[in-house]
Ligand code: NIG
């Protein structure tokens with residue numbers, strides 16, 4: 001008799017997203033979300049094996065036949081509910097101390113992001129508090145944020161350092177990320193070194209670039225080699241008054257040279273042609289892109305670079321929206337992220353999907369693709385995450401609603417919709433909804 005981990009049976013819908021081993025979806029393909037619907041009384045079932053991966057997805061009657069002599073550690077009757085992939089948050093800055101609620105008030109009164117930044121607030125305020133905080137303090141704050149993200153349906157998240165700016169604090173942040181990856185089984189982390197997030201006080205941008213390339217990256221490489229740190233990606237804030245395109249290029253190339261994937265902030269407040277530079281370096285992903293040009297869009301599409309769109313930023317800072325429709329039409333794979341940080345305090349990917357639909361004119365299907373398979377692509381995990389396919393990691397949400405679209409439609413309603421969050425086949429959160 002086979003002994004398996006989990007059976008989810010009788011669901012109203014199983015949202016596969018895609019099922020042909022696609023590594024991302026673009027253009028017209030973003031508009032089609034593959035859904036297996038209940039057929040009369042015959043619902044849909046998902047089987048999870050001992051390894052935490054999906055063994056089968058299909059209609060309940062055929063799954064019952066196929067697994068008639070199997071036993072399961074756990075069976076969930078999902079009658080009337082929907083099963084869908086866990087959400088993937090493509091961009092966050094979640095390790096920090098000190099909040100910036102006071103700056104929210106300043107911005108509401110009319111101050112721009114760069115005005116706050118230049119006055120020593122913004123990233124600098126957070127750097128000061130993060131430098132002072134102990135590693136344990138940062139870890140506890142981070143852990144509770146990850147729990148909130150997971151309760152909101154996120155099962156994999158990209159997380160950046162970048163509130164250290166000096167080597168010691170950057171390593172402290174990366175240690176916090178590494179520890180969470182090892183100790184917290186309810187969420188998976190793709191960890192990003194973002195030492196070039198701002199110019200440290202007292203340094204020129206050229207000196208800061210040199211410090212990152214000659215001092216910080218080699219030390220981080222050493223710590224990765226001896227197993228003390230896990231780092232997957234390299235990021236830089238490529239922006240007027242921060243790191244220019246040439247400095248960003250050198251930093252990203254140096255990261256790539258030590259095996260990190262390029263995933264960086266581009267064209268947020270000013271058009272610098274950073275997207276073209278990123279495409280030349282074959283960046284896996286670029287974020288923000290509010291100001292991207294048509295040529296930048298073209299370059300990203302050719303390079304298969306994923307555009308990670310962050311609807312909170314444009315919303316909070318009242319910026320113009322990035323040209324998402326143009327990107328999709330041009331064939332850029334589009335993903336979504338919360339951009340959770342002390343400026344944009346949002347941990348809910350379902351709210352992000354809602355904002356993306358209303359403010360960026362994405363369809364609900366496109367928003368879901370962007371929060372699953374394409375977000376997985378932005379962190380190099382699309383072969384194993386982001387869709388319900390046999391062999392993929394069983395990261396699932398069970399939604400207590402007759403159609404998955406409720407998760408997008410019910411603005412901020414995830415508390416009342418997400419019945420179970422399942423990570424690698426284990427139930428990591430359940431609610432009474
Ligand atoms: O993605 N643009 C740069 N970084 C963050 C903001 C970080 C902060 O304000 O603390 C972002 O929006």
Ligand code: FE
Nearest residue numbers: 091093265339
């Ligand atoms: Fe960011």
